[in-house]
Amino acid sequence: MSVSWIPQWCDTATESFTLSSGAHEWRGLRPTDWTGTGEGLRRAHGRLRELPVRRIVAAIDVAAERWAKRDFPERRAAVDAATRVTGMSSETVDRALDAEVGTLRTASLIAALERELGDPEVLDGFRGDTMAIGPRTVLAVFSGNVPGLPARSLVRALMVKSSVIAKIPAKEPGFTAAFLRTLHDVEPRLADAVVATYWDRDDDATMSAALEQADAVIAYGSDQACAAIRAKVAPHQVYEEHGHKLSFGVISDAYFRLHGPAEVARRIAADCSDFDQHACLSPQVYLVVAEHARAVAEHVADAMRRAAADCPPGTPGNHDATVLQHRRLVAEWRAASSVGSEVWAAPGGLEWTVVLDDVLLPLSGAGNRVSRIVAVPDLDAAVDAMRPYAEHLQNVGLGAVGDEFWRVAGELARVGVSRVAEPGAMSRASMQWRHDGQPRIAGLVRWCDVDHRPDQRPAHREGVMG
């Protein structure tokens, strides 16, 4: 099955591309006439504008409902492709898709629209004296670390009635086109407004040609990759960026006492195991009050083992395995040469690692199920430990209770954190979350306000579409 999605209306010339991982190859098509493709997308955008936002949401909900079933054939094919290219187990990919697709249901999409726009129907026409207009075409450049990740931005763009040029992630090529095929079965006007394809990172010509067709740009990737895209964005283009991000967890004394070491450890292990810890939402370190740090670490070792039995870890490629073994040996040296450090690891393999330390530096890093527990004197010290990374902070699993929760959450917000989650649920961000701290639906739209009082002003001008 092709990893590209080229709508039937798109009869301009295409060329083929091949993505590969080890012995596996995936093929797709890429338009070569971007001017013609852009014109087609703008026409598709015109047809999309005729759909009320709630119809769009309902169609996405139906597609998501089909994808929520693990035996849905398109999903199985996407899971198989993702396991081959990411090395994750199918259970890990399935859980990632459960989390991502689960956010695309009507209730959560409407909640997201209401949070950011107040009234979703401002996208359909004037509500009172205001209406919101999405871009004609969004260019979304995705990077692949979490299966299903492109769904969020794709759906946000479609909800504001934008057509989309999606650059699919090389490391997770199957999902986008497969989801669009389902969407096409449900409501062709949605999928017809999307071209999903791929070009190499250094293919400036295609990037520039695609960019010329866009009114808005969404970039995912490393800071360097995002900077390269940002440098090409014109002043009239809306720009949204999801660059490098770091996440942490925190466990307070009160939280430890409330839930007990086994449950706290289970939650930490879940956060460090979800998506094999590849997501930017995954914690790099859990900062735990010192008096409980060792007890927590010991229980986390047991919990990581259980999590691995419940949801098998992936098979990291040779390079990732080299990184992981190196981190483990650096941690073992640290444990052998300092009092407050210890390592627990899956016997004979790389499936999971737990590292206890009393300082954040030197770092042994995380990823591929490395749970780093760092002892801190108190919650203020935990916040201080994160301050140097303010620029990249994203998500904190905050295990705190009552007033201390709100006090620390406020501190974290001021430092730079954009999401505070429950330990154990760090990887499951809702659609209502203002992704990386910005309104990602409202951020795409332009508003028009009627600033005078005509004689007859209906509360809602039915049938006048945006």
Next chain:
Amino acid sequence: MTVAHHDPHIGRLFEEMALLVTDQVGDPESIREQLVELAAANAPDVARYWKQVGAGVGVPDAAYKDGGPHLFPDEPAVRVFRTSGTTGSVRGTVRYTRLGLELKGLAVKANARRSLIPDADKPVVVRFAPTEEAAPDMAIAFDMARIQESCGDPALSTSVIGADGVDYELLAKTLDAAVAGGLPVVLVGASFAFVNICDRLEAEGRSWELPPGSRMFDGGGFKGRSRVMGVDDLRAAVRRVFGIEEFGNIFGMTELANQHYDAADVPVGPLGERPKAYRLFGGPRVRDPRTREFVTEGQGLLEITDLSLLDRPHVLLTGDVGIATGDGVAIAGRIAGSTSRGCSLSLDEMTGGR
């Protein structure tokens, strides 16, 4: 029970290690076993580490950022070298005792005699590294001085790095004299120094046709540098500027005593890095990332065995990727800082892996 530096056992071990590296005579396995026992006896942290991960597994280079294990802490250091430090990292130090430094000198000189220019008598050695007097805490200055001592023409060989950087006049004068006398030249120094020097000389339109047999040896690579150049690109620049046709690379680290030369002129690593062989006195090997066993083919963790290293454990995990081939092992860049996936960043990448 620790073993003191002045213990007769250490004296005998020193003799065995010296013979092994200078004359390639002796039993390397016996020396290795003695070095494992010595490290375990004299450095409790090394003993604890090996208990967890297996005896003889390399100590990570990161250990030396905190001072690291030293096998004779009570013995006065005769030299202290500072590690280079990569971007965002802390510079560490390594200490040498009298016997340790002597052994290092013997090893570097013996290796240079074997590998630098085996078929020429006393070439002019031009060092793109500071003198020992100018940079007493730089291991590369020590090593390059020993290379010159062992192989170089005593009259013309020199360092061309002064207090203000490269002394281009001295360089030109030395190369002109070598050309006039028909003496082959060995240019030896840091990879990045070659890049800067070639840039400058090419911009000025200056070049030489050095006599046949002249060679270039670079070392250090480009870690922590803003600009990275492939092996063949660097060699092409050196060929244009100096008219040199023979090239080699030397792998050395401050944490190690000995150096390692290319075993074959075959590009293996991503930048065309050439393989280095495991010799009687040690060298690079690759540990499987999953089992930690040594592999003869493929990629994994680079570990250097140095049977000329007396003051520290004789095995070092350098923090580099190693690629094992039939010709030896290519050192193919740092392990850390290369795993970001999309928007996910790990803390060690942010800090250069240290």
